[in-house]
Amino acid sequence: MTPARPAVGYRGTDRSYGDLYDRVTRLAHGLTGLDVGRGDRIAYLGPNHPSLVETFFAAGLLGAVFVPLNARLAAPELRFLLDDSGARVVVLGAGQDGGGLPGRHLSQDAVEELIAGAPADPVDEPVSQDDICLIMYTSGTTGRPKGAMLTHGNLIWNAVNLLVDVPLAHDEVTLVSAPLYHIAALAQLLVPTVLKGGRALLEPSFEVDRTFDLVESERVTMMFGVPTMFAALARSPRWAEADLSSLRHLLCGGAPVPEPLIRTYRERGLPFLQGYGMTETSPGALFLGAGHPDAGLGSAGVPCFFSDVRLVAPDGSPAAPGEPGEVYVQGPNVMPGYWRRPKETAKVLSADGWFRSGDIGVADEDGYVRIRDRISDMYISGGENVYPAEIESVLLAHPAVAECAVIGVPDEKWGETGKALVVLRPGASAEPGDLLAHLDGRLARFKIPRYLELVPELPRNGAGKLLRASLRKLHGQRQAR
Structure with a gap:
């Protein structure tokens, strides 16, 4: 639709949507030549980079399954994820060493050779909403990480939920400094931005001064961060004088957001939006949009439009307003299960599709839900x-x-x-x-x-x-x- 518009920016270089389409198509053909196809797992190891985005979309075109790997993990942890997922190919980001890791490795030079030598013909592989798009491993804060299987439909409906709450425009400049190997940056930033034809500005990591520089020079309109990232910006000596006038949407999640932090941003006139979700829900479940009254301030908001959320008391009955209950989520954004973990899936996913989050929430009379904590943290x-x-x-x-x-x-x-x-x-x-x-x-x-x-x-x-x-x-x- 907009082949000339910038799609992905990285360290001073932009690739247009036309360039992105061409490279992704060629990479998909090149992977086919390596006997990679429908259902095969394609892993990527490295920080945010255009190559990660291209590998993600190329896997999708083939009906293959993208497996983003946390670049901060140690070699034994990575070996577990690669063995567990059964990845056929591991694409190594710039500067990544695949020594000791199983599977076939593709360096950035090898990827460029594949792209250069492959045809640009459209890839004709039917892919349905129910096909698995990616396996996103949970952070493993308790026990071994589990791979949440997320379908193409999960990501589509999550993006629709976000677009109902956040009026993204075609000219968005989205700063993606949160890691794309976690679900929030991938599904709440990259996918909706590309869906609207905006520009995704990739950064390999979050840095306070670099963030201020990019917001000012690139006129960034949207970004996501966990509370600690936004708190670090607000503590900076540059906070009071920084030009933040371009910002339209600040999305915060990943942990309960302290009210003082929200007020700090609102005092600057910044649209600080918070939500609640998890990898297994792609991730959006609750959201507090800009139009809600101050009565909802500090809450995680209300259920996203195409998601249902209920709070369940310990005896299985609905939790009354003001009564703590476990958060259950149902909707087209909820995963079909954990990769090769039927017993673990059965523990959290009911036959009719309700996902047990393990989080405790309390709703007020108006339906605003405040997340208290993990059941295990209480x-x-x-x-x-x-x-x-x-x-x-x-x-x-x-x-x-x-x-x-x-x-x-x-x-x-x-x-x-x-x-x-x-x-x-x-x-x-x-x-x-x-x-x-x-x-x-x-x-x-x-x-x-x-x-x-x-x-x-x-x-x-x-x-x-x-x-x-x-x-x-x-x-x-x-x-x-």
């Missing part, structure tokens, strides 16, 4: 359920706190009590007792952690998500305040 203190995200949101309102996390630790009297791990802002100082006193009067007494420790950093995965399992291993014992 701890019970003196018979009361305590949700770390609620405590963390209050701690983050303290001017000295940059990041924080709360875990449950053993307690002789209460069974479990809270322990807060806090990273201070650069140049700030605060005593643990002062930070705990900040919570007094803002939270019920049973929610206030008994212990607080100042730490230099918090462990996170490549998507910026907190690794609570690592925190529990490192800090899961009691200590004096």
Whole structure:
């Protein structure tokens, strides 16, 4: 439709939609010559790069299955994913070493040779909405990663859900600095941008100063980030004076978003939109669009248009307003299951397609859902359920706190009590007792952690998500305040 328009930008170079189509078509033919076809898995290892985008679409044209690999994983972790997926080919991004990894490897030079030597004829391979488009491995915060099978239909309907909530235009300039080997950047940024004919500006990683530079010079209109990314921008000395006038849509997700962070962006007049989802739902399930009243501020929003969400109490009954319940999701964006994991699939996916998220949410009378926490992250203190995200949101309102996390630790009297791990802002100082006193009067007494420790950093995965399992291993014992 728009072959001359820029499709993908990377480090000062743009490829038009016509160029992208030509390269993707030729790459698909080249992969066919390597005996790669329908149903075969094609893995990609590397950070954000045009080659990743081309491999993704080439796999789709062939009816093959794209398997994006987290470039930050160690060799044994990558071997597990490649063995589990049975990838026939591994495309290596620039600077990636495939030594010790199974399967046939294609370097960037080999990819260019395939493209140069292949025909440009259209690829005539029927692909339906029910065909598997990609296997996206979960972050593996608990146990071995599982491969969520996402169909072409899952990605299409997720994009439609997003376009209902976010009025993307043909002239969008989307900054893609979140990793495309995670579902949010791929399905919430890249696919909708390409669907509208916008320009996807790829960055290999997120950097605060680089983000400000690109927003100003490239007139970026949309970006996605987890809360820690947006918090890092707001803490920068450049925040107050940066030219952010081009921004239309700021999408935030991946963790509960503290209200103080939302207000910081809204005070700048920026459209800060948050949502909730997971790999298994492609990922959108709940969304808080720009037109909602302030009553919904801080919530994950309401169900996306073509998705159903319900909250289920522990006894299986519908959770009443104000009552915690597990989030269930159903719709055309929900995966058909985990790759080669029928037992794991049966645990989370009912016969009629309801996906059990493992997350606890609470809805108000108007239907706005607030995500409390993972069921596995909740701890019970003196018979009361305590949700770390609620405590963390209050701690983050303290001017000295940059990041924080709360875990449950053993307690002789209460069974479990809270322990807060806090990273201070650069140049700030605060005593643990002062930070705990900040919570007094803002939270019920049973929610206030008994212990607080100042730490230099918090462990996170490549998507910026907190690794609570690592925190529990490192800090899961009691200590004096």
